[in-house]
Amino acid sequence: MPQAPSDTPVIEIRDLHKSYGPLEVLKGVDLVAPRGHVVSLIGSSGSGKSTLLRCCNLLEDSQQGEIRFEGEAVHWRGQGLHRHPADRAQVTRIRTNLSMVFQQFNLWSHLTILQNVMEAPVTVLRRDPKEVEAKAREYLAKVGIADKADAWPAQLSGGQQQRAAIARALCMEPRALLFDEPTSALDPELEQEVVRVIKALADEGRTMLLVTHDMKLAADCSDHVIFLHKGLIEEQGPPAQLFGNPQSDRLRGFLSATAA
């Protein structure tokens, strides 16, 4: 795929609305993830931050608004609750370029760690298995679990599983990484090993979209932080501004509640 001009955002969302039946969870949200930037989404549970992330790679349908991937608008068919992506090939292209890391890791339980990392590049991208294996081992080494390549997911600790899941995302060599609460399911002592990996990736200048409840992580590695409240963006800006000098009462309340 030809590289889009470097000033084109990897993800650009305009006025996105999303409902589950009568319940509207996103009420017109804008989001821009420029190349090389880390954008964090924070907010209390039910604020719609995870849903917004899942809308980015089209795991969730949305009813209104525009989603652009590297400047290319998603084609839709149908209206409202019946609006779905129209172009399968486009969906595949977007998903393979926005690799997701899930809260519960979701490693495929019937595959070894190495197979998990190799699966999508070989099956979906049809890359040469030998080359993919070499890459996969590289990424496993990068997240510090090279020795676990032949283990089964269930044999690993949560932190190790999440690092394997990150290696799986990296092996797709995507344009951006989407993290959906990557540390929420981990015990505090395991959380740090994952946080270190995420920070290292941010330092490499990767484009990342990070949904998290970990304010320190958001503060440390983000270029831009978005605070969502009840399906709307309440406040956004650079982390120093958002965490150092919150403007809205809701953000102040949220920050003091999470700090406690």
Place this chain on the structure above:
Amino acid sequence: MKNLLLATALIAVSGAAFAQDVVRLGTEGAYPPFNFINDAGEVAGFEREVGDELCKRASLTCEWVTNEWDSIIPNLQSGNYDVIIAGMSITDERDEVIDFSQNYFPPASSAYVAMAADADLKGVVAAQVSTIQAGYVAESGATVLEFATPDESVAAVRNGEAVAVFADKDFLVPIVAESNGELMFVGEEVQLGGGVGLGLRESDTELKDKFNAAIQSMKDDGSLNALIEKHFGAEAAKF
């Protein structure tokens, strides 16, 4: 193996050329001395000899098939074989669904066999399912206990499930004789049905005529009586 298959195929093909009239004879193979599977695994008994002789006289090529008693009539109707030769008594009920040849075994006595002379014949009496005897027991006021095979109905008396078994006397005679006095005939003998005949599809009149003629010729020259005597003893009813 390949040669064997080839040979089989050749036999099948050559069979097609010469033997247009293969008549398949269906029997139960569990009702000695009428029919049973002998120790070589082949159909044997009175009906085996009668059937082979009838086919010879009618110039038919015959083949033996065994089928469970329960489904012996439906499979005839379905064309899986052409003749039932299984000690089947000629009754009005059966005559409504299939045709019978003339009898090749005279109306025979049915009898009760029990472990004790004072057995209550109005109690539980064993019989083979869908037989003329089972129908008779049901009407006699006793409780019928039906079994898939005649052998099991006798076993039911031995193990106390039934007080008596009601069956063709000719089937029971050797069993009683060889039971070392354990089993005995009780009650009165009963004459049931119109003798034993071949069961045929109602539409197969031509085949029926051929068999009727063959049976008649065996009756006329005494060879049928000879076979009855051979298998059922000198005292058995003859034509």
Place this chain on the structure above:
Amino acid sequence: MFASCADPKSIEGLTWAMCYLTSGKHLDFYWSFLTVLLLLALTAPAALAMGFAGATAARSRLLPVSLLGKGYAAIVRGVPDIVFFLFFVIALDQGLEYLKSLAVCENPVWPWQGLEFRVCPEAKIPLGKSSAFWHQAYGFALAVFTFALVFGAFAANVLYGAMNAVPRAQLETAEAYGMSHGQVFRRILVPQMWVYALPGLSNLWMILIKATPLLFLLGVKDIVYWARELGGSKTQAYEYPHPDWRLWYFLGLLVFYLLFTKVSEIVLARISARLNHGQATAGGEALRKAAA
């Protein structure tokens, strides 16, 4: 078998037993064990294939296909086995012969005339003049098909449940990585469902083993038929008269079935252990603890 067996009534003791146990009928009995094993070997994969097709159809997003799959599982499971084995087989046989009659008879007529079923002799399957071997082979093939159909319906139900038991997150993750529906099905759903399907399939296998006596309803002589036939008391009309020995024959069958189920259990346990690798199930959890 042996020359000394020519006149069984004059021999006794060990020789008699030798001759008795090697009579033609006993050889048929021994062969019937192979028949049963062959039936199982053919039926199990066939039933699994039908079950898989049924379960896949039931999950289809096309309503008619889904109804077909669900209807198959529901209807066949609802019909008592004995009815199926008595009437379905006759109907299947007649249906096949009817179709063949349309192709080969000179003027095919509607074959169901009153109680009788008549097609021209050329349309019989196998032909009336075929050797007994073909009649038996055809009966056996009908048996395999019928068993596969019946057990396939149960397998369809098991597999359908197993497919639904695979965690949604596992499938969603595959979608998130760009897999098509077909790829998700082949690469994730099918490999993962076995661990959920195995207990149900193991049960079915055990039931299938015990269901083989239904073979006799289809005209195939199985081990239970022969045990009953051989064990029944034999009068002097037979070469080897003896009292009711069914108990001993059935004890023999009992040992056979027990051994066979035991072997099955061992094999199934091994498969289960293999499948549990890494699976997020109790088995997988035990594995993880053992490794830690």
